[in-house]
Amino acid sequence: xxxxxxxxxxxxxxxxxxxxxxxxxxxxxxxxxxxxxxxxxxxxxxxxxxxxxxxxxxxxxxxxxxxxxxxxxxxxxxxxxxxxxxxxxxxxxxxxxxxxxxxxxxxxxxxxxxxxxxxxxxxxxxxxxxxxxxxxxxxxxxxxxxxxxxxxxxxxxxxxxxxxxxxxxxxxxxxxxxxxxxxxxxxxxxxxxxxxxxxxxxxxxxxxxxxxxxxxxxxxxxxxxxxxxxxxxxxxxxxxxxxxxxxxxxxxxxxxxxxxxxxxxxxxxxxxxxxxxxxxxxxxxxxxxxxxxxxxxxxxxxxxxxxxxxxxxxxxxxxxxxxxxxxxxxxxxxxxxxxxxxxxxxxxxxxxxxxxxxxxxxxxxxxxxxxxxxxxxxxxxxxxxxxxxxxxxxxxxxxxxxxxxxxxxxxxxxxxxxxxxxxxxxxxxxxxxxxxxxxxxxxxxxxxxxxxxxxxxxxxxxxxxxxxxxxxxxxxxxxxxxxxxxxxxxxxxxxxxxxxxxxxxxxxxxxxxxxxxxxxxxxxxxxxxxxxxxxxxxxxxxxxxxxxxxxxxxx
Amino acid sequence: xxxxxxxxxxxxxxxxxxxxxxxxxxxxxxxxxxxxxxxxxxxxxxxxxxxxxxxxxxxxxxxxxxxxxxxxxxxxxxxxxxxxxxxxxxxxxxxxxxxxxxxxxxxxxxxxxxxxxxxxxxxxxxxxxxxxxxxxxxxxxxxxxxxxxxxxxxxxxxxxxxxxx
Ligand code: SF4
Ligand code: SF4
Ligand code: FES
Ligand code: FES
Numbered sequence: 214x215x216x217x218x219x220x221x222x223x224x225x226x227x228x229x230x231x232x233x234x235x236x237x238x239x240x241x242x243x244x245x246x247x248x249x250x251x252x253x254x255x256x257x258x259x260x261x262x263x264x265x266x267x268x269x270x271x272x273x274x275x276x277x278x279x280x281x282x283x284x285x286x287x288x289x290x291x292x293x294x295x296x297x298x299x300x301x302x303x304x305x306x307x308x309x310x311x312x313x314x315x316x317x318x319x320x321x322x323x324x325x326x327x328x329x330x331x332x333x334x335x336x337x338x339x340x341x342x343x344x345x346x347x348x349x350x351x352x353x354x355x356x357x358x359x360x361x362x363x364x365x366x367x368x369x370x371x372x373x374x375x376x377x378x379x380x381x382x383x384x385x386x387x388x389x390x391x392x393x394x395x396x397x398x399x400x401x402x403x404x405x406x407x408x409x410x411x412x413x414x415x416x417x418x419x420x421x422x423x424x425x426x427x428x429x430x431x432x433x434x435x436x437x438x439x440x441x442x443x444x445x446x447x448x449x450x451x452x453x454x455x456x457x458x459x460x461x462x463x464x465x466x467x468x469x470x471x472x473x474x475x476x477x478x479x480x481x482x483x484x485x486x487x488x489x490x491x492x493x494x495x496x497x498x499x500x501x502x503x504x505x506x507x508x509x510x511x512x513x514x515x516x517x518x519x520x521x522x523x524x525x526x527x528x529x530x531x532x533x534x535x536x537x538x539x540x541x542x543x544x545x546x547x548x549x550x551x552x553x554x555x556x557x558x559x560x561x562x563x564x565x566x567x568x569x570x571x572x573x574x575x576x577x578x579x580x581x582x583x584x585x586x587x588x589x590x591x592x593x594x595x596x597x598x599x600x601x602x603x604x605x606x607x608x609x610x611x612x613x614x615x616x617x618x619x620x621x622x623x624x625x626x627x628x629x630x631x632x633x634x635x636x637x638x639x640x641x642x643x644x645x646x647x648x649x650x651x652x653x654x655x656x657x658x659x660x661x662x663x664x665x666x667x668x669x670x671x672x673x674x675x676x677x678x679x680x681x682x683x684x685x686x687x688x689x690x691x692x693x694x695x696x697x698x699x700x701x702x703x704x705x706x707x708x709x710x711x712x713x714x715x716x717x718x719x720x721x722x723x724x725x726x727x728x729x730x731x732x733x734x735x736x737x738x739x740x741x742x743x744x745x746x747x748x749x750x751x752x753x754x755x756x757x758x759x760x761x762x763x764x765x766x767x768x
Numbered sequence: 769x770x771x772x773x774x775x776x777x778x779x780x781x782x783x784x785x786x787x788x789x790x791x792x793x794x795x796x797x798x799x800x801x802x803x804x805x806x807x808x809x810x811x812x813x814x815x816x817x818x819x820x821x822x823x824x825x826x827x828x829x830x831x832x833x834x835x836x837x838x839x840x841x842x843x844x845x846x847x848x849x850x851x852x853x854x855x856x857x858x859x860x861x862x863x864x865x866x867x868x869x870x871x872x873x874x875x876x877x878x879x880x881x882x883x884x885x886x887x888x889x890x891x892x893x894x895x896x897x898x899x900x901x902x903x904x905x906x907x908x909x910x911x912x913x914x915x916x917x918x919x920x921x922x923x924x925x926x927x928x929x930x931x932x933x
Contacts, residue, residue: 411827420829422836427883433829434814 218507218601221412225253225269226503234321235302239328242302251314251325252280260327263336263365265451266403267315270508271412275316277343277403279365281335282314283307287322295322311335336369344370346381347452348398356453358466362401381426389419389431390438392458392512393447400430400454406446413509414600416440430454442600444512448498457496459516464488464495472702473500473756477565477682478514479595480605480692484757485510487518487683487702494518494683494703502757504695511602520667521681521703527669528707531676539677539708539718546675547722549661553638555582559627562618563643564590564607566712567687567699569735571609571616572743573716573727574642580723587630589623591649603692611690611763615745624649631655639663643679643712646670665715678709685711686732688754690761697758698751773809775819783823794824798834802841811842839884839898846885847894849932851875852911856900862907863921864897870922871895871910874929892933 227246234247238255245254252262253269265277287295287303295303305324311331319325326332343362351357383397402421407430411417418436423429432438438446447455469488476483476497483506488496497518499510530542550558558581562574578586590613593606613619628650630636638661641649645668646656656662656672664670665677684705690696705711713735717727729735733751740746745761753759783801790796801823805816812835814828821828835841853859853868872881875893879886885894901909906918910925912932920928 417827418829420833422833424833424837431829433817433827433832436829 218503218505218509220270220507221408222270222272224250224267224273225256234319234323236319236322237302237305237324239326245319247320248318251282251284251317251319254319255282255314255325255327262314262327263361263369264315265361265401266405268405268408268449271405271408273316274404274408275313277401278313278339279336279343280314281311281339282317282332283324283326283329284312284317285324286320333369336365337371340365340370341375343401344374345376346398347401348380350396350399350453353462354399354453355456355461355466356399356450360453361451383427383429387431390443392516393438393443394456394458394461395430396454396456397429397431399452401452402428402430403451405449405451406430406455409446409449410438410440410443413445414440414442416442419446441511441513441598441602442509444515445499445509448508460496464490469495470702471498472683472700473698474683474700474702475608475689475691475697476510476514476517477608477689477699478511478517478606480603480608480610481506481601482608482689482691482695482697482758483510483514483601484697485515487700489683489702492703492706494521500756504757504760505691505693505697506601509601511598511600513602518681518683521683525669526667526706526709527676527678528709529678530708531669533674534671534676539710542675542677543718543722546661546663546719547724550581550638550723553661555585557635557637558582559587559630559636559639560589560618561624561627561639561641561644561646561649562588562590562613564593564610564613564619565682566609566613566618566643567685567689568609568612568616568696568739568746569687569732570642570712570716571612571618572739573713573720573729573735575617576727577716577720577723580720580725587623587627587636588618588620589627590619591624591644605692608691609689611692611694612688615690615743615763616739631659634658637661640665641670641673642666642716646672665712667709677715678705678707679712679715680705680709684709685713686751687713688736688751690763691758694761694763695758696746696749696754696761698754698756773813773815779804779808787823795826795830797824798826798831799838802831802834802838806841811845813843839896842884844884845887845891846896847887847892849893850885850911850913851893851895852898852901853895854899854901854907854909855897856904858904859900859907859909864908867908867910867920867922867925868895868897871925871929874926 231246233244235242236245243258252264252267255262262280264280266274285305285307288306290296298304303322385396387395389395407419410419418432421428422431444457447457468490471486471488474485474487476485484500484502485497486500497515501508530537530539532542578588595606597604632655639659640663643666653672662673663675664673665679669676683702686701687699688696717729736751740749786800787797801820806812817831818828821831851871853864855864875888877886877888877893877895881896885896887894903909903918908920910917910920
């Protein structure tokens with residue numbers, strides 16, 4: 214398996230053709246890829262070796278000693294041949310001292326003990342040392358509930374402390390970056406954050422100063438941890454030393470419901486967990502997918518969810534600015550749309566919509582007159598950073614192309630049509646008309662403007678409230694042609710509805726029902742006619758997505 | 769405290785030459801360069817850290833870690849006359865701490881000197897604790913600038929202060 218994202222290391226993934234070796238783990242002989250470190254190798258057999266400094270995607274430094282295990286190598290005879298025991302397996306000469314698993318690579322005939330009394334004793338000892346100077350912050354620490362120090366204390370710690378001296382105190386509440394706060398007393402000096410910044414984010418600004426009993430994690434004076442990946446350090450910090458300004462003190466993590474979804478901040482489509490409580494999203498965290506984002510996501514994408522909860526959400530259908538209800542709005546829209554010729558109608562859709570929405574929209578376009586109805590999406594270009602972020606800031610440009618909604622060049626025609634009056638009815642889906650280059654004045658001249666979205670369009674005759682990415686289900690195709698799933702984490706506010714339902718009902722109101730009642734059925738109807746989706750269902754897309762053969766849409 | 773040091777051509781030549789001693793990894797020249805800088809300018813300022821980092825294709829934090837770790841590097845100016853008192857076990861038993869306090873008092877040095885030098889107000893003297901100076905049988909041991917003094921009683925200390933002052 215190859216990783217799509219450029220990790221400095223992939224200790225947990227063996228390259229193809231790596232030969233397998235026989236090793237004995239806790240008494241059982243198993244096969245593991247040669248050269249893999251013991252922590253990663255043991256994990257393949259559900260043996261969890263506790264660790265702090267080791268991270269599968271970063272260089273190995275072996276400084277925390279939490280991963281101590283017992284190991285041995287085959288006993289050799291005079292001819293350097295392994296001496297075999299009665300069961301035909303090599304006899305193992307155990308080393309008298311424990312070794313660190315993270316920096317030890319497996320070799321033929323190796324013996325590993327991950328649970329022996331000595332190993333347990335080691336873990337206890339390491340934990341005792343780590344806790345000597347650790348502050349008793351757990352009740353107010355953001356990491357509580359997902360803290361490795363807590364977890365391993367629970368499993369390997371002692372309930373009483375033998376430490377009677379004064380704890381070392383260090384800087385607390387240190388502002389080290391635009392989005393990051395550091396508490397040096399909580400730091401266990403694993404150096405994961407230092408290695409991440411240097412090796413993954415190419416931003417070597419963190420280091421340990423005053424090494425010794427006052428070792429202090431610090432940024433170089435005058436520099437800041439401000440890179441667009443800085444919040445990943447909060448994820449990989451095993452304790453609560455690095456916290457996110459955006460999330461700290463807002464929510465206890467154990468109250469969060471985690472919904473598997475994807476980030477819609479750009480065409481990369483990083484896999485995420487949406488952490489929500491009741492109807493509020495509190496954070497996004499990256500979810501492992503080696504084919505897309507590995508274990509990471511960018512800060513911009515991570516914090517992009519706030520627009521969901523900004524005050525100016527559109528929550529009820531409005532007719533000419535006045536609160537109305539769905540059925541009146543839809544009936545009136547249908548009536549009015551019947552009065553226009555196809556050439557007079559245009560659709561501005563969004564490459565931030567799901568495939569299901571775009572597919573139903575193409576059906577609506579057909580009902581309105583087909584190809585004669587101009588239709589396009591708004592491109593959004595940014596800068597690719599060579600790490601994760603794509604230059605395409607729309608998450609589903611490939612879907613919009615595949616489903617015939619993106620028609621390059623047509624947006625210009627729509628713009629001139631609106632300004633010269635040849636277009637008289639305009640449907641805007643999840644886009645800001647201003648961003649499309651349409652002035653309020655030109656919209657005001659247009660006989661019928663329908664805006665479907667999360668925000669009000671002041672010039673629209675009809676405003677229909679729709680859902681954010683966290684409030685709906687559906688699929689998108691990322692820039693590399695991978696079909697991935699969005700899942701609903703929270704309910705849409707008030708009367709806001711799923712976009713696919715709005716589009717379906719608009720079409721039904723125009724006089725053509727289609728028997729689609731769920732988003733799965735929308736997908737099914739789409740898969741029946743779009744060859745790229747042949748034989749797929751939403752459940753087959755799974756949590757990690759599937760690669761499509763997209764020769765027709767790949768640019 | 770943060771004045772800009774002017775880097776002479778001669779100094780830079782010396783630095784460049786030193787770097788050639790480490791053909792495998794320039795980074796290994798970090799410590800020698802820090803010593804050169806401190807000899808030349810008296811202490812290692814951030815300017816020094818950044819200049820050395822740039823010379824070695826490192827980031828400033830990589831050099832800063834070293835400056836804050838090794839007690840022999842200072843990030844501010846020490847006194848003209850520098851006392852270094854051993855505080856490791858043998859000297860501690862032989863009266864290193866008493867010697868330290870005595871010197872502080874007689875040279876009017878405020879500050880504790882436990883982490884980096886404490887400097888007298890006039891900038892003339894500075895004092896700091898150091899670890900074992902490898903003459904444990906003849907404690908308390910004291911270094912004044914680069915000179916080594918053994919069996920330093922308070923009286924002997926007074927004489928030495930006079931001599932150096
Ligand atoms: S801040 Fe966290 S990640 Fe960084 S060294 Fe400390 S414990 Fe490790
Ligand atoms: S790289 Fe793109 S998809 Fe990934 S987190 Fe950032 S904005 Fe979201
Ligand atoms: S995980 Fe192996 S030493 Fe830290
Ligand atoms: S203890 Fe002072 S010189 Fe060794």
